[in-house]
Amino acid sequence: MIKIPRSYPVALVIALLALSPIVVLLNLVGDDFQAFDARNLQVLTNTLLLMTFTALGSIAIGVPLAILTTYVRLPWGRFWLIVLAAPLALPSYLGAFTFYAAFGMGGEISNLLGIPTPAVNGLAGSTLIMTLYTYPFVLLTTRASLSSLDASQIYAARTLGLSLMMSLWRVVLPRILNGIAAGALLAAMYALSDFGTPAIMGLDTFTRVIFVEYNAFGLSQAAMLSLQLLVVIMLILFLESRFKGTTERPGRHLYFWPSAQQKFFMLLAASPVFLLAIVLPLSIFFLWLWRDGLGNFQLAYAWNSAYASLIAAFVAVLLALPVAYAAIKGKVGRIMERVTYMGFGIPGIVMGTALVYLGLKLPFMYQTLGLLVLAYVLRFLPLAVGSIRTTTESLDNSLLDAARVLGASRNEAFRRVTLPLTMRGLIAGAALVFLEAMRELPATLLLGPTGFETLATYLWRVYEAGYFGLAAIPGLLLFVLSGFGLALMFSGERSADLDNKNEPSKR
Amino acid sequence: MYRRTFLQSLALYGAMGALPTSLANALTSPTPSAVSVNDLPTLEGELTLYLGRGEGGLYEDVLAAIQKRNPNFTLNIRRGPTAALANAIVAEAKAGIRRADLFWAVDSGAIGMIANEGLAQPLPSSITGQLLPEFQFENWTPVTGRIRTLPYNTQRLSADKIPTDIMDLPDSDLSIAWAPAYASFQSFVTAMRILVGEEKTGLWLKAMNKRAKRYAGELGVVMAVERGEVDLGLANHYYTLRLKSGKPDAQVNLAFTNNDAGCLVNASGVVALSNSDTATNFIRYLLTVEAQSYLANEAFEIPLVGQVSPPQGLPGLAQISPPKVDLTKLADLRPTLDLMRKVSVL
Amino acid sequence: MLKVSHLSIHYGTTQVVSDLSFSLDHDEILMLVGPTGCGKTTILKSLAGLVPISQGEMTIGNGTHHWTATPKKQVPPEKRNVGMVFQDFALFPHLTVQENIEFRLSDAALANHWIDLLGLSAFRKTKPNSLSGGQKQRVALARTLAHEPAYVLLDEPLSNLDAALKDDLRWEIRQALKSAGVPALWVTHDQDEALSVGDRIGVLRNGNLEQLDSPENCYSQPANRFVAGFLGEASFISGEYHASTHQITTQLGDVPCAIEPTGQSVDVLLRPEDLSITTNTPTNGVIHWSRYEGSARLYSVLLDGDREVKIRTRHDNRLMPGDQVRVDVNCTHPLTVFPKEPG
Secondary structure: OOOOOOHHHHHHHHHHHHHHHHHHHHHHOOOOOOOOOHHHHHHHHHHHHHHHHHHHHHHHHHHHHHHHHHHEOOOOHHHHHHHHHHHHHOOHHHHHHHHHHHOOOOOHHHHHHOOOOOOOOHHHHHHHHHHHHHHHHHHHHHHHHHHOOOOHHHHHHHHOOOOHHHHHHHHHHHHHHHHHHHHHHHHHHHHHHOOHHHHHOOOOOHHHHHHHHHHOOOHHHHHHHHHHHHHHHHHHHHHHHHOOOOOOOOOOOOOEOOOHHHHHHHHHHHHHHHHHHHHHHHHHHHHHHHHHOOOOOOOHHHHHHHHHHHHHHHHHHHHHHHHHHHHHHOHHHHHHHHHHHHHHHOOHHHHHHHHHHHHOOOOOOOOOHHHHHHHHHHHHHHHHHHHHHHHHHOOOHHHHHHHHHOOOOHHHHHHHHHHHHOHHHHHHHHHHHHHHHHHOOHHHHHHOOOOOOOHHHHHHHHHHHOOHHHHHHHHHHHHHHHHHHHHHHHHHHHHHOOOOOOOOOOO | OHHHHHHHHHHOOOOOOOOOHHHHHHHHOOOOOOEOHHHOOOOOEEEEEEEEOOOOOHHHHHHHHHHHHOOOEEEEEEEOOHHHHHHHHHHHHHOOOOOOOEEEEOOHHHHHHHHHOOOOOOOOHHHHOOEOHHHOOOOOEEEEEEEEEEEEEOOOOOHHHOOOOHHHHHHOOOOEEEOOOOHHHHHHHHHHHHHHOHHHHHHHHHHHHHHEEEOOOHHHHHHHHHHOOOOEEOEEHHHHHHHHHHOOOOOEEEEOOOOOHHHOEEEEEEEEOOOOHHHHHHHHHHOEHHHHHHHHHHOOOEEOEOOOOOOOOOOOHHHHOOOOOOHHHHHOOHHHHHHHHHOOOO | OEEEEEEEEEEOOEEEEEEEEEEEOOOOEEEEEOOOOOOHHHHHHHHHOOOOOOEEEEEEEOOOOEEEEOOOOOOOHHHOOEEEEOOOOOOOOOOOHHHHHOOOOOOHHHHHHHHHHOOOHHHOOOOHHHOOHHHHHHHHHHHHHHOOOOEEEEEOOOOOOOHHHHHHHHHHHHHHHHHHOOOEEEEEOOHHHHHHHOOEEEEEEOOEEEEEEOHHHHHHOOOOHHHHHHOOOOEEEEEEEEOOOOEEEEOOEEEEEOOOOOOOEEEEEEOHHHEEEEOOOOOOEEEEEEEEOOOEEEEEEEEOOOOEEEEEEEOOOOOOOOOEEEEEEOOOOOEOEEEOOOO
16 A cells, blocks of 8 residues: 655645746757857866865854854853854845955055955856855754754763864764755755856856846847756756765754864864855945935835845745655655755746746736745755755654654644754754845846835845945845844744753763 | 035935926937936836846935935836846736836847737837937937947056057957956957957957957956956956045056047936836936936946036047947847857856 | 454554454453563554554453444543553653542552552652552552453553562562453563463564464474563574474474474574483583673573583583583473574
């Protein structure tokens, strides 16, 4: 007897929904496309290198920061977590542009301080920028799987004579591979789909070819190239799915107790990330603001950004739940989950246009907030699915059985046991979607209600026109607001805390 | 301050009772002359404008002033990249839905695409007649012009070292910045193709490619010139003027070639997608002396109606002698991209 | 009362449990015992409604609850009014002890009753992660019984606990179940546990119920060699059955026979307690090894002809491996025999 898991039908509907923009792209591909030529191969190589280096870079920054924010009780711990996750809310093209303007010969830094700095450009520059604006993917997903890890194994490793670093490496790392891979996948796909950063850094990537076509009104050619890019994406999705960490039930939470001095040095080591990703761009913008004067910015833009992104985060988590559960249930579910990832790697502007075609199928919703939220959800669903899946996988099945035999229905067991125990994953997923939606541009421009201005669209307007000083205040607001949004979400994490507060500290 | 007086004059409503008497004069007049907002009928009803560019609030000021002057008129604005909005308009038309009444595009190529799809509504000659003769088209209206320029670093170069023929540029010993992915650059190459033919253009691109450094956009080109990364760049005029207005001591100046694609004048344009008086009257507002002067002075765009002076720092069009190219032909981008790709410029 | 008839369970195409039938009285404790992989946990899960059954049916019928589950009409776990105690306790880590026990209760009195009875008052506000294993299992038991189940399923409840705790806790659980007055099915792989707390024992192998009887009968009159071996040390010696005397002639002398065997040549089951060991002559074996158990000593003796038997004696017996000894059958009860194994 073959029993179809309950999550499958819902997950199937969502997967088909997520697949629909790709069907639109297939329809847009006309007869007059050109085949993949040798020059595109060079471009593809650049793309793959950038993607690989970005994934590695985001792991190199994201994993240590995840361990720091999860296992060390830092003063103002939540504040640091929020600050370190916030780069995800800033559009990477702004970062790329400020780095370009700040460094190198005649850059703002050498103008102001007289210190010659190396230029930030090319593959190295693109990798640096991409890493700075994607490592929070890895930070958040890794953190989610770290916090549901049983500490006793690391104690075992220490007593077996491993140093702390070695036991992290040999005992903790293999068990959080799922989380790391999920985050690195997102970073890689972001690197694949972003146009602005490599363009500003002067690196020829696949997205640039697509963008040139798109701007020259070769929509069908751009769609064709996007579908070719999709092949790369599918390959990466396949590779990531081969990454199997262990699944285990959550146990006692691990804490390290470094001295105050050690904590200081840890934060000191983490600070360049924050300084480069947030402080530097904002400082440059404020410098220009001081030169150029204020523009016509309205606070309502910030409000628009915040509530559209919050709704999107909420809906995305809601839709991600059945997909994540289906992925855990079996192979078919896993395929449905992978399908929802595909849209994330398609360049935003092509995806935005595909979504216009889809939105027009629902004329009553076209250019409403509802459709915009749906577009956000379709684009960013994988962000939520990934982190929910990793935490749910580590949930002990007998807890659900226990709830059921105590008389709780499926729904009640889900509400009272699964939900609180996977809250960290839900929150991490919501946070990722929230941050990405805050900086999303093409769908917001094309699908939002007419006249709906957000921080991201305003930033784009002033950037396009070269009035960079005007980017200072919205840029700062984007940072502050994403901080508030994250604080709101992470405060929900407290209720999911498995530790007993009355209990004496455990080592 | 100019900005304030403009806003006041444009927004000032009805003391004189906005009679279109001098509008009639303008129509009968043989030489085009700019119309004042005071001569225009008030706007009523609702329009949706797709605005194909990000412009940091300057177009916004014009639109807000028009809105303020016409209290019974509501203007909804959707902004986006020109190509994206053009694609959206085509998609909407295919689905039988029309949301935009007007499309104001930064790029004449986008206008050409909309026109080719048969979505552009014909405009009355009373509108097209206001424009300089080479900018008169039957179903779209140029709003402002932009000219191809050679911004150069004043520290590294003097104006007399710069060739006056764009075709001579590769033979100079200058280091050059360009942005081949940028729409305006592609229009420039298209114009060169039309003017000198495919083969010469290909050779020119190939030769240039050896001495040119590639940038993402033309703002980047101008910044690179100003920083001294290169001697000279190829860019639309307004980036240089805007940079200099924010940084008066900037080490960059403009040079022009003579009667070739290198000093092509292209235009942003507006096209009416719905056949309504409100839409056509709205276009009239964009062509008023007030709106044109404001865009010239604050956004450094080139006014295209008669009797409005060009932006500060830019010689008049008459002094430059731009080439004669039919702007609608610039929409023929496909052969340009193929050519650029063939010589590995793109 | 709980009635299970002709129950079969499949995982995909693999049959895990076949044709299982038994019934439980209103406060009866049935121990299901068998080696790892015999299907005992699957049976529990199916009775809880967590695994669908493929054949047969199960019925609950007491005053207030009455239902029958069949392959066509599966009853979901929450409708069964079942109680289940898990091997890994399955306490909700995000809830306190009290919140766990009151999980779905509107009446706190029921929870308090079991909290007091099982000595958990001091831990009401504690989260499960900081409890010891024994405490956790008491909480799990309290949670189960406080919800007033119609029947209770225990899935190796003691296997994660210290040996020292096990003895006490197994009796505590038995007492609690009896005082709650519910039928219980208790799965274990520990034969001591099965023999000591069960009212009846079911021995499972490969999804089949090999024997279902009282602990005494299962131990002394096992249905087959597997059951005999699984429930304790079992030695076999061969003998000839004499129908006239109902006795069996073996190399250790004549012994009474408990059943009517099918053939003349039989193997007699000898428990270590059925034999005695002395240094009297003539000797008939040599000590192979000896194992000290505290209260007793277990010897392995190779009888003449190399047949091995195991013998349990008082702990002060001090024979050494290699000593020549005499083994005698030392029991009054009839012994169980099995048809002689070929070879």
